Amino acid sequence: MDKLKIIYARSHDLVEREIEGELIIVPLTSGIGDLEDELFSLNEIGRDVWARIDGKRRVSQIVEELKEIYQVERRKITTDVLGFLAELAKRKLIVEESPCQVT
Numbered sequence: 001m002d003k004l005k006i007i008y009a010r011s012h013d014l015v016e017r018e019i020e021g022e023l024i025i026v027p028l029t030s031g032i033g034d035l036e037d038e039l040f041s042l043n044e045i046g047r048d049v050w051a052r053i054d055g056k057r058r059v060s061q062i063v064e065e066l067k068e069i070y071q072v073e074r075r076k077i078t079t080d081v082l083g084f085l086a087e088l089a090k091r092k093l094i095v096e097e098s099p100c101q102v103t
Helices: 044-052 059-070 074-090
Strands: 008-010 014-019 022-027 040-042 094-096
Touching: 008 074, 022 044, 040 044, 044 059, 044 074, 059 074, 074 094
Parallel strands: none
Antiparallel strands: 008 094, 014 022, 022 040
């Protein structure tokens, strides 16, 4: 499947908080472990991607919006966004939406 056509939604099993200007995401289903490994901190661009993970936008739409905001080459922003989304998915902070769930 073309990764740019995927639609992601945020997991319901997490807590996000802003602490001293930094957005911190903590999964609730990770079990007991090293808390530092479980915390996920987002920089400005990460926050912009996170804000667009709404269960409605395709990855291609997120890429296009960020390309316009940051005025960077499409290939660069695509690589960065796909890498970031892969990390979020690996940590189970986002889930793929099936096309029939999207309204």
